[in-house]
Amino acid sequence: MTKRRAVIAGGGIGGIACGLALARKGWEVEVLEQAPELKEVGAGIQVSPNGMAMLDRLGVTPMIEGTLFEPEAIELRLGRSGRRIFRLPMKGYAQARWGNRFIQIHRADLHDALAQALRAQPSAQLRTNAKITGYVRERGGASVYLERGDRVFGDVLIGADGVRSEIRQQICGADRARFTGNVAWRAVVPVDALGDNAPPPFGVIWAGRGKHAVTTRVKGGTHVNFVGIVEQDSWTEEGWSIPGRIEDALADFGEWQPCLRAVLEASSGLFRWALYGRPPLAKWCDGPVTLLGDAAHPMLPSMAQGAVMALEDAVVLAEVLDQDSDCVRALQTYEAQRKPRVTKIQQRSAANASMFHRHTGLAQLATYGPMAVASRLSVGAIHRQQDWIYSFDAGA
Numbered sequence: 001m002t003k004r005r006a007v008i009a010g011g012g013i014g015g016i017a018c019g020l021a022l023a024r025k026g027w028e029v030e031v032l033e034q035a036p037e038l039k040e041v042g043a044g045i046q047v048s049p050n051g052m053a054m055l056d057r058l059g060v061t062p063m064i065e066g067t068l069f070e071p072e073a074i075e076l077r078l079g080r081s082g083r084r085i086f087r088l089p090m091k092g093y094a095q096a097r098w099g100n101r102f103i104q105i106h107r108a109d110l111h112d113a114l115a116q117a118l119r120a121q122p123s124a125q126l127r128t129n130a131k132i133t134g135y136v137r138e139r140g141g142a143s144v145y146l147e148r149g150d151r152v153f154g155d156v157l158i159g160a161d162g163v164r165s166e167i168r169q170q171i172c173g174a175d176r177a178r179f180t181g182n183v184a185w186r187a188v189v190p191v192d193a194l195g196d197n198a199p200p201p202f203g204v205i206w207a208g209r210g211k212h213a214v215t216t217r218v219k220g221g222t223h224v225n226f227v228g229i230v231e232q233d234s235w236t237e238e239g240w241s242i243p244g245r246i247e248d249a250l251a252d253f254g255e256w257q258p259c260l261r262a263v264l265e266a267s268s269g270l271f272r273w274a275l276y277g278r279p280p281l282a283k284w285c286d287g288p289v290t291l292l293g294d295a296a297h298p299m300l301p302s303m304a305q306g307a308v309m310a311l312e313d314a315v316v317l318a319e320v321l322d323q324d325s326d327c328v329r330a331l332q333t334y335e336a337q338r339k340p341r342v343t344k345i346q347q348r349s350a351a352n353a354s355m356f357h358r359h360t361g362l363a364q365l366a367t368y369g370p371m372a373v374a375s376r377l378s379v380g381a382i383h384r385q386q387d388w389i390y391s392f393d394a395g396a
């Protein structure tokens with residue numbers, strides 16, 4: 001029997017993971033990435049136990065052992081006073097409760113490992129400088145058009161081309177991604193450059209009025225990763241890598257804990273960009289064409305689940321395509337399986353951002369007071385709220 005063939009638009013974490021999952025099932029795969037070289041921008045990400053379960057299934061975990069960092073705990077603190085609201089033990093605990101580790105890693109290290117694993121698959125091909133301009137449905141599949149003029153056919157076409165997806169526009173109609181009213185700062189700084197002023201060596205969410213920050217460790221614990229999310233009325237520039245000015249970053253976070261100021265001042269490359277999103281889509285599929293990752297369900301990063309959901313999508317999609325010789329039906333199954341979970345997580349992510357950004361002292365007290373009490377009475381109370389997310393093994 002001839003191998004079935006998948007064309008994947010986009011070589012981000014979602015597209016590469018999907019290509020790898022399908023190639024491991026014996027599919028012929030072609031991943032088409034618009035950038036001239038395969039490169040992840042951005043900073044650190046957290047991969048929760050449900051994401052680690054997917055990396056295990058893709059055989060990638062051993063490839064990131066040297067660069068991941070497993071934090072002792074995740075804490076929620078107030079950004080100005082540093083006061084701790086709760087502490088969730090993670091190291092050891094996550095494995096015991098949810099069956100896998102909770103880790104922090106630089107996106108580039110995760111992306112490199114996925115790409116290396118994909119390149120090692122004889123039936124997979126990864127093409128850069130391959131910007132897709134649209135697709136056409138054909139007998140037995142779909143073809144994409146590339147800006148450079150070629151046409152590439154697959155039994156299925158998977159749009160993993162991010163929040164501004166071309167494939168999504170064609171499936172669902174043209175609309176612009178919506179500015180969420182939040183901009184993000186990012187910086188990565190060697191721990192050695194911070195002396196006694198390094199943020200704690202675990203994950204901390206620093207909450208404040210109209211903004212929050214997250215500090216984690218990446219590159220095996222040798223670097224501090226800073227992400228700051230700030231509410232803002234409007235935004236006009238495009239892209240992820242817009243250099244930010246230190247004075248603007250300090251205007252946002254300079255009055256917070258000294259360790260946050262220290263990270264911003266020590267950073268040699270501060271970046272600032274806008275967070276875009278869109279409401280849940282009515283449909284993901286058009287016959288043999290579907291969507292995956294941010295193309296299907298962009299979300300605010302406040303639950304640290306965007307890339308993890310893309311990994312889950314990838315594993316589920318490969319599984320259903322492997323089990324059903326009717327590709328169109330398999331894509332419908334995939335959408336039906338994935339949509340309720342990712343929609344709930346999209347909604348919770350928006351709610352979390354607002355929970356970290358309480359605008360008045362009274363609202364902070366009303367929100368964080370009960371959390372502080374609950375976590376002191378029983379740490380399990382807060383852990384339990386994560387069970388439906390972290391215990392889930394999408395490939396089971």
Ligand SMILES: Cc1cc2nc3c(=O)[nH]c(=O)nc-3n(C[C@H](O)[C@H](O)[C@H](O)COP(=O)(O)OP(=O)(O)OC[C@H]3O[C@@H](n4cnc5c(N)ncnc54)[C@H](O)[C@@H]3O)c2cc1C
Pocket residue numbers: 009010011012013014015032033034035044045046047130131132133160161162163164165166184227275292293294295301303304305306307308309310
């Ligand atoms: C500040 C911040 C922090 C985050 N932290 C976390 C975290 O801790 N944990 C977590 O799980 N998630 C996190 N996320 C979310 C995560 O980064 C995204 O959900 C994830 O990167 C989505 O991957 P993707 O492959 O779907 O899309 P993308 O990463 O956007 O990849 C899309 C790819 O498609 C390519 N492309 C686009 N258009 C075309 C075209 N026409 N032709 C060919 N190629 C094309 C692009 O160049 C790109 O390479 C965070 C996000 C932000 C903004």
